[in-house]
Amino acid sequence: MPDYRYLLSEREIPKFWYNVAPDLPAPMPPPLHPGTLQPAGPKDLEAIFPYALIEQEMTAAQNIPIPEPVLDVLRLWRPTPLHRAMRLEKALGTPAKIFFKNESVSPAGSHKPNTAIAQAYYNKAAGVKRLTTETGAGQWGSALALACNVFGMECMVYMVKCSFYQKPHRRTMMECWGAKCVPSPSDLTQAGRKVLAEDPETPGSLGIAISEAVEDAALHQDTNYSLGSVLNHVLLHQTVIGEEAIAQMKLAGASPDIIIGCCGGGSNFAGLAFPFVPEKAAGKNLRLIAVEPAACPTMTKGIYAYDFGDKSGMTPLLKMDTLGHDFVPPGIHAGGLRYHGMAPLVSLLHREGVIEAVSYPQLKCFEAALTFARAEGLIVAPETSHAICCVVDEALKAKEEGKEKTILFNLSGHGHFDMAAYEKYFAGELSDYEYPEAKIREALAHLPKAS
Numbered sequence: 254m255p256d257y258r259y260l261l262s263e264r265e266i267p268k269f270w271y272n273v274a275p276d277l278p279a280p281m282p283p284p285l286h287p288g289t290l291q292p293a294g295p296k297d298l299e300a301i302f303p304y305a306l307i308e309q310e311m312t313a314a315q316n317i318p319i320p321e322p323v324l325d326v327l328r329l330w331r332p333t334p335l336h337r338a339m340r341l342e343k344a345l346g347t348p349a350k351i352f353f354k355n356e357s358v359s360p361a362g363s364h365k366p367n368t369a370i371a372q373a374y375y376n377k378a379a380g381v382k383r384l385t386t387e388t389g390a391g392q393w394g395s396a397l398a399l400a401c402n403v404f405g406m407e408c409m410v411y412m413v414k415c416s417f418y419q420k421p422h423r424r425t426m427m428e429c430w431g432a433k434c435v436p437s438p439s440d441l442t443q444a445g446r447k448v449l450a451e452d453p454e455t456p457g458s459l460g461i462a463i464s465e466a467v468e469d470a471a472l473h474q475d476t477n478y479s480l481g482s483v484l485n486h487v488l489l490h491q492t493v494i495g496e497e498a499i500a501q502m503k504l505a506g507a508s509p510d511i512i513i514g515c516c517g518g519g520s521n522f523a524g525l526a527f528p529f530v531p532e533k534a535a536g537k538n539l540r541l542i543a544v545e546p547a548a549c550p551t552m553t554k555g556i557y558a559y560d561f562g563d564k565s566g567m568t569p570l571l572k573m574d575t576l577g578h579d580f581v582p583p584g585i586h587a588g589g590l591r592y593h594g595m596a597p598l599v600s601l602l603h604r605e606g607v608i609e610a611v612s613y614p615q616l617k618c619f620e621a622a623l624t625f626a627r628a629e630g631l632i633v634a635p636e637t638s639h640a641i642c643c644v645v646d647e648a649l650k651a652k653e654e655g656k657e658k659t660i661l662f663n664l665s666g667h668g669h670f671d672m673a674a675y676e677k678y679f680a681g682e683l684s685d686y687e688y689p690e691a692k693i694r695e696a697l698a699h700l701p702k703a704s
């Protein structure tokens with residue numbers, strides 16, 4: 254009988270992050286300064302990021318050493334287990350082997366602390382006293398609250414309004430670690446007040462919350478901004494997931510044919526998938542599938558263009574798959590997937606055909622999450638349910654074709670704070686949103702004029 258779990262010891266935690274930049278099939282277009290639309294250099298980022306992170310954002314080095322104090326905190330829950338979902342395989346009657354990395358075992362309940370710890374460490378080392386950030390579902394805000402607490406820093410979180418009210422206990426969790434959390438848009442910033450004046454009933458969006466957090470950081474000398482996804486350095490910090498998975502798949506005597514992750518800003522998918530890119534580049538028949546919500550179809554319906562990372566146009570412009578920076582996605586329960594853009598690294602690999610993208614509506618995702626919970630016992634976050642939906646589809650396809658595929662996915666977070674969403678699903682109160690075509694067309698018409 255094969256094992257259910259494949260474990261590494263604390264000593265086997267990866268000592269380097271894997272940087273995909275040298276393995277890209279095409280050059281990365283540089284970020285542009287929001288005012289001049291010229292390539293942005295390190296100086297342009299110094300107002301909100303410490304130098305060490307700016308360096309990681311731009312480096313072409315393949316392996317970046319993980320500082321010892323960061324490793325010492327990551328060891329509290331890493332290496333995370335690799336599970337074989339044999340009971341799900343049985344429930345689906347599939348010949349496919351299904352494996353997953355369980356990132357929900359971190360103190361905050363998701364993959365997000367992998368980068369939060371590193372970012373807080375580098376900011377603390379640079380003398381920064383306070384960090385601001387945005388959060389969608391609250392997973393990232395909790396992760397940064399945890400990290401700031403570890404390194405003795407203040408933390409201010411702007412939480413997307415619809416999620417703030419859907420998940421009140423996420424805020425309490427952040428407060429347990431000493432952070433402050435307010436619903437966004439708020440009246441604390443000019444960006445927030447402007448949106449509230451235009452639309453007092455707005456559900457908020459990650460783009461709006463980012464504007465508020467960036468403005469707060471730019472106006473306070475002792476404060477930096479911290480982003481939970483999208484940027485190169487954030488994706489870099491998540492690669493410990495894939496590096497561990499490579500070692501654990503070897504322990505299991507298996508090798509993935511398909512790797513699946515849900516995609517908000519792209520860091521969770523990239524964290525698992527990027528360390529496998531060299532294998533694929535060397536000719537292995539390996540599919541890398543990024544899964545997004547049908548209500549916010551950044552890769553499947555967006556365009557590849559320069560756009561702002563936030564609603565107000567304060568961040569540098571990034572070349573990415575985007576739905577337009579002022580697109581406000583419907584208030585689906587996968588709050589962490591409601592972002593108008595996609596990480597430039599994920600976008601480039603998508604455009605170059607290295608990775609595939611698919612989208613699913615939320616009801617089908619909840620259905621898949623329940624199939625998983627009833628087979629494997631774990632109740633996942635609505636974001637993660639998107640990955641599971643794709644896993645189920647691929648496993649059933651393998652059954653139809655009678656093929657023994659090996660599937661690996663990232664269980665990016667647990668759903669213990671998402672009971673209201675499951676409750677609504679059981680009560681039949683959740684619906685799928687129409688593909689918001691008109692709103693996307695309107696938002697795309699407002700893209701900045703940079704090619």
Ligand SMILES: Cc1ncc(COP(=O)(O)O)c(C=O)c1O
Pocket residue numbers: 363389390391392393481482483515516517518519520521522588589590634636637665666667
């Ligand atoms: C549980 C969970 N999974 C996935 C995501 C998507 O994250 P990423 O931006 O890394 O794609 C989030 C974002 O908040 C999340 O909370």
